[in-house]
Amino acid sequence: MALAVIGAGVTGLSFAKAYGNVPVFEANASLGGKALSYKVDTEAGTFGFDVGGHWFHHQSAPGALKLLDGLPLISHRRHAYVYLEGRLYDYPIQQSYKQNPSRSFVGRVDEELREIGGKKLQYSNYAEMLINSYGPTLYNAFFRDYNRKMFGKEELASIAAGKYETVRNVRLTGNTDGYNHAFLYPKGDAGAQAIPLHLSKHVNVSFNTGVQAISLSRKTMQLKHKNHAWETIVSTIPLPLLIRLISDIEPEYLRLAEQLTSSKGFILNMGIKKKPFHEHKSWVYFPELKYHFYRLGFYSNIEPLLAPSGYSSIYVECSPLHFNTKSEAQLLLPKIIQELTEIGIIDEADDIVALRTFYLEQNYCMPDQKITSVLHRYLESNGIYSIGRYGSWHWSSQHEDMQQAVQLAEYLQSRHADQAFRTERSSFVPMK
Numbered sequence: 001m002a003l004a005v006i007g008a009g010v011t012g013l014s015f016a017k018a019y020g021n022v023p024v025f026e027a028n029a030s031l032g033g034k035a036l037s038y039k040v041d042t043e044a045g046t047f048g049f050d051v052g053g054h055w056f057h058h059q060s061a062p063g064a065l066k067l068l069d070g071l072p073l074i075s076h077r078r079h080a081y082v083y084l085e086g087r088l089y090d091y092p093i094q095q096s097y098k099q100n101p102s103r104s105f106v107g108r109v110d111e112e113l114r115e116i117g118g119k120k121l122q123y124s125n126y127a128e129m130l131i132n133s134y135g136p137t138l139y140n141a142f143f144r145d146y147n148r149k150m151f152g153k154e155e156l157a158s159i160a161a162g163k164y165e166t167v168r169n170v171r172l173t174g175n176t177d178g179y180n181h182a183f184l185y186p187k188g189d190a191g192a193q194a195i196p197l198h199l200s201k202h203v204n205v206s207f208n209t210g211v212q213a214i215s216l217s218r219k220t221m222q223l224k225h226k227n228h229a230w231e232t233i234v235s236t237i238p239l240p241l242l243i244r245l246i247s248d249i250e251p252e253y254l255r256l257a258e259q260l261t262s263s264k265g266f267i268l269n270m271g272i273k274k275k276p277f278h279e280h281k282s283w284v285y286f287p288e289l290k291y292h293f294y295r296l297g298f299y300s301n302i303e304p305l306l307a308p309s310g311y312s313s314i315y316v317e318c319s320p321l322h323f324n325t326k327s328e329a330q331l332l333l334p335k336i337i338q339e340l341t342e343i344g345i346i347d348e349a350d351d352i353v354a355l356r357t358f359y360l361e362q363n364y365c366m367p368d369q370k371i372t373s374v375l376h377r378y379l380e381s382n383g384i385y386s387i388g389r390y391g392s393w394h395w396s397s398q399h400e401d402m403q404q405a406v407q408l409a410e411y412l413q414s415r416h417a418d419q420a421f422r423t424e425r426s427s428f429v430p431m432k
């Protein structure tokens with residue numbers, strides 16, 4: 001079977017490694033997609049950065065972990081906080097709200113959580129899922145504005161609560177510590193990109209080889225300098241982009257793909273002088289709307305080799321409520337530096353010795369299973385499997401994407417020609 005993989009991020013590489021001997025076409029000059037790392041040399045020394053926190057949450061993904069055999073990974077416990085009204089609360093807030101000095105606030109939350117108790121949660125969208133999980137007081141104090149800032153959406157009721165939204169809800173999973181209480185990170189100074197680098201061993205990747213067009217009728221794809229014949233494609237690029245690349249797509253599918261939306265991302269990576277605020281923190285959530293970022297974290301608190309002594313290597317995730325384009329995002333920089341100073345993350349702008357920005361056209365995909373299931377079924381009937389966080393168009397993390405890639409590889413290896421392939425996209429279970 002002439003199989004081709006599009007994209008050398010963790011999903012495409014995991015598929016290629018699990019399946020064996022398939023070409024991977026990658027538009028960029030380097031591996032990893034969003035799991036990219038780089039170094040910046042300064043007079044103070046060398047800093048290492050990823051694209052925001054890229055911690056490997058490994059729960060329930062044995063197939064993904066197996067692909068990482070031989071890669072030295074260190075296990076960490078989350079030290080996360082919520083910064084609210086000038087005070088730090090342990091994260092998650094539904095366990096630490098009693099740290100709030102207001103007795104009436106604590107009393108209200110106690111009562112609301114008691115009332116919710118063991119009730120079965122009913123919800124029809126993301127906002128309802130949160131209110132019905134944690135009660136209106138915690139929703140108003142933390143969940144509402146934090147999520148508005150993260151998704152860049154004023155109206156949380158317009159977001160569907162799909163499988164991955166519920167996996168991240170501790171009330172629904174019963175795992176009170178949350179999905180990210182422990183995580184793995186590569187040992188050494190290679191950063192998160194050590195994972196795709198490890199996956200790429202013995203995988204045949206063609207760099208600078210973006211797929212420019214795909215023909216379903218002729219079963220060819222157009223690369224930079226040649227056409228490539230295929231019978232099956234495993235694509236990991238954003239689903240709407242994949243649909244746009246298909247030259248003979250039926251217009252109704254194009255119209256559906258155009259309705260899929262996502263948030264944008266703007267990450268600041270900074271090398272800064274170390275301050276007491278940085279000590280013992282993995283990351284901190286900032287729900288208040290007055291701050292233009294929603295989360296920041298400390299790479300060098302996880303791997304000290306990522307910053308010179310006396311400095312921290314950090315990421316700041318800016319809220320897409322405040323920008324729609326890269327140039328609009330750049331305009332936020334002075335405000336954000338001012339806010340970091342107010343909070344005590346830096347004393348003054350001169351404490352920043354390295355600053356790099358990273359703009360993402362897609363960060364969080366807004367799930368719409370009605371549309372994605374139609375598109376996936378159409379693609380699969382034409383021999384194209386669109387997987388990973390952006391290929392599926394859902395909110396997964398690396399381990400879930402890798403697991404999905406392994407499942408697809410197993411399915412394609414064992415498939416009989418006459419067997420229909422159906423994926424229930426929220427869980428990606430191939431029908432055997």
Ligand SMILES: Cc1cc2nc3c(=O)[nH]c(=O)nc-3n(C[C@H](O)[C@H](O)[C@H](O)COP(=O)(O)OP(=O)(O)OC[C@H]3O[C@@H](n4cnc5c(N)ncnc54)[C@H](O)[C@@H]3O)c2cc1C
Nearest residue numbers: 007009010011027033034052053054055210211388397398
């Ligand atoms: C800010 C941020 C923070 C995150 N934090 C975490 C975290 O802490 N833990 C975690 O597990 N996950 C995290 N994730 C999610 C994680 O990044 C994704 O789950 C994972 O990287 C998706 O990998 P992928 O291979 O499916 O897609 P991508 O990484 O997007 O890879 C797709 C690849 O396709 C290539 N490509 C695009 N167009 C073409 C084309 N036309 N032809 C050929 N190649 C093309 C791209 O260059 C890219 O290399 C985070 C994501 C973001 C954005």
